[in-house]
Structure formats: C-alpha cells, structure tokens
Amino acid sequence: MRLPHKAHLAIVDGASFTLMRNDGSPNSPSLTAIDRPDVEGTNYSAGVRHQDDIGQRKGSTxxxxxxxxxxxxxYLNQAVLQxxxxxxxxxxxxxTLGEMRRHYHKSLEAVLVAEEAKTLTGEPVARIEKVLLSD
Known part of the structure; x- marks a missing residue:
C-alpha cells in the first residue's frame, strides 16, 4: 500500500485506534502520530450478523x-465530512476491517486510497512504514 503525502492512516483493531499522517512521500513514508482517539463503542447492533450459534459456542464473536x-x-466518517x-x-x-466497511459513509469511500487487512496495532513506526512500501 503506497500512502500519498499528507494522507492519513488509521490503524485499528478491536480495542485500539491510532491515527497517523504521512509527512513523507509514497516511496519514502514518514509517519507522524496525530491522535489516539478514544472512541466509545455503543453500536452493539454491529455484531448482530455474527450471532450465529457456532460463533457463540467457540467464543469467536x-x-x-x-x-x-x-x-x-x-469517527472517520465525521472527520472526512468535516x-x-x-x-x-x-x-x-x-x-475489524469487515465490520468497518459496513459503516463507511459515501464521503469516506471517496477519500479512501487503500485498505490493508493486517494487524499493525502495537507495531513500531518503522515496521508500519515498511508495510507501506510493500505492494
């Protein structure tokens, strides 16, 4: 995933969220942490489709x-709209990415330059920048 200059990168998992910005170029990324927004998960209807019997027995939901x-x-929808x-x-x-996609606003979809289905939370910035250089 090549990240354009000044593009934002949201690094998310089921419990954490970090927002970064690429102050470098797509070929030489330089990520700067912008914020660690504290979002409150209140939309518990989000997991309704995951309420199958097997998922509940195995604890995967x-x-x-x-x-x-x-x-x-x-949060990202609002940031884009603002x-x-x-x-x-x-x-x-x-x-997490699959669930997020269900909630994208059309405006967010319009500014989305890339998605990576990979867990990067907790990784050092240098490792994340390396991932940005891989295609």
Whole structure:
C-alpha cells in the first residue's frame, strides 16, 4: 500500500485506534502520530450478523470489538465530512476491517486510497512504514 503525502492512516483493531499522517512521500513514508482517539463503542447492533450459534459456542464473536470497529468508522466518517481528512488509508485486522466497511459513509469511500487487512496495532513506526512500501 503506497500512502500519498499528507494522507492519513488509521490503524485499528478491536480495542485500539491510532491515527497517523504521512509527512513523507509514497516511496519514502514518514509517519507522524496525530491522535489516539478514544472512541466509545455503543453500536452493539454491529455484531448482530455474527450471532450465529457456532460463533457463540467457540467464543469467536466479541460484540465489544465489533462495536469499537463501528465507532471508529463513525469517527472517520465525521472527520472526512468535516474536511479534516482528505486522503485516508486503513489498516485493520480482517474482522475489524469487515465490520468497518459496513459503516463507511459515501464521503469516506471517496477519500479512501487503500485498505490493508493486517494487524499493525502495537507495531513500531518503522515496521508500519515498511508495510507501506510493500505492494
């Protein structure tokens, strides 16, 4: 995923959310942490489709994680609508990314330059920048 200059990168999993900006170029990224927004997962209907019997027995459905993903999507939607983000890439574990996609506003979809279904939370900035250079 190549991240354009001044584009934002949202790094998300079921419990954390970090917003960064690329102050470098697509070929030489230089990420700067912008914020660690504290979003409150209140949309517990987000996980309704995951309420299958097998998921419940195996414990693979975590409504808190899915509600967090929905809350992050809402935060990003608002940031885009307010003009705070004009180019955005999202890196999230597959389950979180899938839930987030269900909540994207059309305006967010319009500024989305890339998605990466990979867990990068907790990784050092140098590792994240390396991922940005891989295609």
């Amino acid at each position: 975590d409504l808190n994680e899915l509600a967090h993903a929905a809350a992050v999507a809402e 003009g705070k983000i004009d180019k955005l890439a999202i890196a999230a574990d597959p389950k």
